[in-house]
Amino acid sequence: MSPTDSHRAEVADPPRWAVWAAYAVPLCVLPSAVWRLTLLVTDDAVTSWYMIFLSVLSMGLALSTLGLVHRWGQRLPHWVPLLGGRPVPARPVVFLALIGGAVLVAICVYLLLNSRFHFVERGWVGIGRDEPAHPAPTWEVLRYYAPMVAWGPLVIAVAADYCRRVVRPRRPSAGDCLG
Numbered sequence: 001m002s003p004t005d006s007h008r009a010e011v012a013d014p015p016r017w018a019v020w021a022a023y024a025v026p027l028c029v030l031p032s033a034v035w036r037l038t039l040l041v042t043d044d045a046v047t048s049w050y051m052i053f054l055s056v057l058s059m060g061l062a063l064s065t066l067g068l069v070h071r072w073g074q075r076l077p078h079w080v081p082l083l084g085g086r087p088v089p090a091r092p093v094v095f096l097a098l099i100g101g102a103v104l105v106a107i108c109v110y111l112l113l114n115s116r117f118h119f120v121e122r123g124w125v126g127i128g129r130d131e132p133a134h135p136a137p138t139w140e141v142l143r144y145y146a147p148m149v150a151w152g153p154l155v156i157a158v159a160a161d162y163c164r165r166v167v168r169p170r171r172p173s174a175g176d177c178l179g
Contacts, residue, residue: 023066025063026065033058034055040052067093073088075088090162097159105152107152
């Protein structure tokens with residue numbers, strides 16, 4: 001039995017809910033990413049590079065959640081120079097996923113509270129220096145971003161399950177995932 005086989009034997013398969021939650025993450029991000037890319041065709045914005053970058057980055061991060069429920073997310077691919085085939089350290093993965101999920105939740109909470117209590121009064125700021133401030137988005141735009149509210153909680157739930165299965169597969173305690 002090779003070290004790879006023994007590593008696979010130790011890690012339990014994820015529960016069905018975690019797999020569904022991991023696949024839901026890219027589906028939550030997809031509407032906003034596609035909408036931003038359609039703006040490139042309909043709008044002559046100065047910040048088209050930003051729209052592409054943000055769409056690719058958000059989809060890349062969302063798709064990385066799938067690594068928390070698949071075996072390919074626990075071992076570096078063999079084609080990676082010098083590190084190929086080595087196991088991915090689980091604690092930093094859990095730490096980054098939990099921090100990322102918490103940041104996403106904090107951003108959503110801030111935006112929801114700001115829309116109600118107006119902590120920041122001025123309009124939505126443009127990205128480029130030459131671009132003017134924009135009015136607050138209406139439902140026509142927000143409907144593409146509404147599914148992203150679930151992104152943070154889904155990542156946190158999948159990361160907690162990954163921690164339970166990979167970091168401490170036997171007798172987990174409350175501080176095992178981060179400590």
